[in-house]
Amino acid sequence: MITLDQALDTVSQLPAEQREMLEQILHRRRIEEHRRELAQSARESILAFHEGQGRPQSAEEVIAELRTSLLSPDE
Numbered sequence: 894m895i896t897l898d899q900a901l902d903t904v905s906q907l908p909a910e911q912r913e914m915l916e917q918i919l920h921r922r923r924i925e926e927h928r929r930e931l932a933q934s935a936r937e938s939i940l941a942f943h944e945g946q947g948r949p950q951s952a953e954e955v956i957a958e959l960r961t962s963l964l965s966p967d968e
Contacts, residue, residue: 895903904912941947950958 904915907915
């Protein structure tokens with residue numbers, strides 16, 4: 894396995910056009926990975942819903958929890 898420094902050194906030797914292509918490829922891969930993670934989370938949530946897990950909540954409660962989770966530095 895190569896180190897990050899080695900990878901950066903190798904990338905720096907590429908022509909500018911290839912570095913831009915690499916950047917675009919990596920960006921698309923991150924987006925796809927994020928989509929897969931979201932899809933997995935959605936599948937788990939749907940399964941939990943069908944299994945009767947969770948508790949009824951008002952829209953206000955859900956919004957308050959979302960705000961709290963977005964402001965939390967732990968996540």
